[in-house]
Amino acid sequence: MPTSLSWLEIDAGALANNLRRFRALLSPKTRLMAVVKGEAYGHGMLPAARVALRAGADWLGVFNLTEALELRRSGVTAPILIMGYVPLADLSQAVELDVAVTVSSEETLRALAEAGHVEGRPARVHLKLETGTHRLGFMREDLGRALELMRGSRWLKLEGAHTHFANIEDTTEHDVARAQLARFKELLQFIAEAGFEVEFPHTACTAAAVLFPETYFALARVGIGFYGLWPSKETFLSALQAGREPLVLQPAMCWKTRVAQVKTVPRGAYVGYGCSYRCTRETRLAILPVGYSNGYDRKLSNTAHVLVRGQRAPLRGRVCMNLCMADVSDIPGVVLEDEVVLLGRQGEECITPEQMAAWAGTINYEVVTRADPYAERLYLNLPEE
Numbered sequence: 001m002p003t004s005l006s007w008l009e010i011d012a013g014a015l016a017n018n019l020r021r022f023r024a025l026l027s028p029k030t031r032l033m034a035v036v037k038g039e040a041y042g043h044g045m046l047p048a049a050r051v052a053l054r055a056g057a058d059w060l061g062v063f064n065l066t067e068a069l070e071l072r073r074s075g076v077t078a079p080i081l082i083m084g085y086v087p088l089a090d091l092s093q094a095v096e097l098d099v100a101v102t103v104s105s106e107e108t109l110r111a112l113a114e115a116g117h118v119e120g121r122p123a124r125v126h127l128k129l130e131t132g133t134h135r136l137g138f139m140r141e142d143l144g145r146a147l148e149l150m151r152g153s154r155w156l157k158l159e160g161a162h163t164h165f166a167n168i169e170d171t172t173e174h175d176v177a178r179a180q181l182a183r184f185k186e187l188l189q190f191i192a193e194a195g196f197e198v199e200f201p202h203t204a205c206t207a208a209a210v211l212f213p214e215t216y217f218a219l220a221r222v223g224i225g226f227y228g229l230w231p232s233k234e235t236f237l238s239a240l241q242a243g244r245e246p247l248v249l250q251p252a253m254c255w256k257t258r259v260a261q262v263k264t265v266p267r268g269a270y271v272g273y274g275c276s277y278r279c280t281r282e283t284r285l286a287i288l289p290v291g292y293s294n295g296y297d298r299k300l301s302n303t304a305h306v307l308v309r310g311q312r313a314p315l316r317g318r319v320c321m322n323l324c325m326a327d328v329s330d331i332p333g334v335v336l337e338d339e340v341v342l343l344g345r346q347g348e349e350c351i352t353p354e355q356m357a358a359w360a361g362t363i364n365y366e367v368v369t370r371a372d373p374y375a376e377r378l379y380l381n382l383p384e385e
Contacts, residue, residue: 005289006257006375009344010043013381014228014250016055021247022209022222023056030216031200033059033081035223037067042368043227043253044377046074052226053078054383061221065090068099081126081160085136091115091123100124100159104136109149109156116155125150126160126200129187131180133166143187147194160200160219161191169207169231172238177208181215207231210247211238228252229353229364251353254344255371258337259308261287262328271325272317277302279316284329286313288340291322295370296342297360300324304359306340309333310347313340343371 023032034057035041040048049060049071060076062068063084071080080099088108092115094101103109103125116123127146130137138146150156163184167176181203188201201217206225208215228251230236239246264284271277271285286308292298298319305312306326313326328334343351353364360367 004376005260006255006294006342006372007378008043008371008375009254009256009378009380010047011250011252011254011381012047012051012379012383014252015043015048015051015226016383018226018228018249018252019052019055019057019222021249022206022220022225025209025247026220027213027216029218030204031058031219032056033061033202033219033221034226035061035083035221036071037061037063037083037223038369039373041224041227041365042371042373044379045070047377047379048226049074049076051379051382059219061223065094065097065099068094068097072097072099092118095119095121095123098124100126102126102128102136102162103146104128104130104138106142106146106149109146113149113153113155116153122155122157124159125156126162127158127191129161129163129184131163131183131187132176133164133180135164137163140187140190143190144194147191147196150196151194158191158196158198160202161188161198162202162219162221163187165203165205165208168205168211169235172234172241174211174238177212181212205231207235210235210244211242224365225249227368229368232363233354251344253353253368253371255342255375256344257288257290257340257342259286259334259340260289260323260336262334262336263287270317272301273320274318277317281329283316283327284334285316286326286328286334286338286340288324288326289322290342290372291320291324293321294372294374296324296372297362297370299360299362300356304356305351306342307346307349307351308338308340310349312349343367 034052036045036049059079088111095115112123128137200219202219204215204220228249269279301318304315311331353367356367357364
């Protein structure tokens with residue numbers, strides 16, 4: 001195998017500890033779903049799923065059928081919920097895999113009933129209820145017809161109902177979230193009055209799990225917190241304001257590369273495309289084989305730092321498709337193939353997803369999820385079988 005130019009080290013022990021902290025936080029009656037969509041927020045879906053299940057997760061959450069299929073083919077037998085859209089032509093395979101399907105349209109319900117008939121088993125349905133985010137979800141005025149469709153088919157099993165908060169992470173004022181929760185409860189009551197029992201109502205994401213025990217219901221969906229990250233600084237502050245002891249979470253990802261060349265350029269020389277940086281002194285550059293094709297955002301140009309020999313080295317010039325340049329003038333002894341940390345800890349220094357997100361004008365979710373999709377994920381501190 002060729003030597004990796006970029007790789008991610010994932011601390012399995014940190015993942016397991018994070019999940020156990022959420023398990024201890026939740027009601028004993030609440031099942032815990034580890035959300036592993038988007039390649040487990042960039043951490044690698046299959047190994048992250050195995051760690052989650054060993055650490056006490058009851059369910060796994062994915063976005064699409066491809067992810068569910070990959071988990072089943074790897075031997076995962078735990079309950080799986082597909083939280084995104086499944087094309088009508090693929091619903092039979094979802095039923096065959098015995099995974100729960102999020103449903104937000106009458107067309108999907110009809111096709112799912114037919115799929116259940118063909119496969120000879122009831123399809124597991126989780127109705128997505130619209131409470132204010134206005135993405136996927138049944139509007140209140142359409143829910144009655146959906147329930148009538150379910151009543152008319154023995155090939156549809158109403159297993160769950162859920163919604164998603166629109167504004168629980170980006171604020172310390174949670175009136176919108178409380179209003180959504182109230183609407184969700186009203187819709188659950190409507191479903192009950194129509195004669196249906198919902199085994200798994202669920203609304204809690206990481207932020208809700210931390211802030212609002214009333215959102216736990218029968219199932220909580222823990223995503224970003226599983227990976228050791230707070231959803232936002234507002235969530236952390238809200239926990240403090242509520243008098244809660246903040247969870248101690250351990251970020252699990254460290255993204256690394258290696259020095260591809262070291263060169264000295266004269267004062268006044270330009271670095272990279274567009275001549276966006278001009279050296280104010282004789283400058284020693286470390287050329288790194290990582291760029292925006294690896295998920296290292298172009299907005300980091302002339303802004304971010306990397307860690308070399310335990311010290312911060314600022315980027316010079318624009319981030320290219322496959323390369324970027326760091327100034328190591330003040331770091332003695334840098335040589336070819338020295339290890340470089342793009343994200344994570346090296347010695348006493350640390351570049352957090354939140355810091356990188358601030359540099360790039362985005363959120364920590366995006367930083368870790370986009371971390372080099374081509375790179376190997378090396379799982380460290382795996383528990384013994």
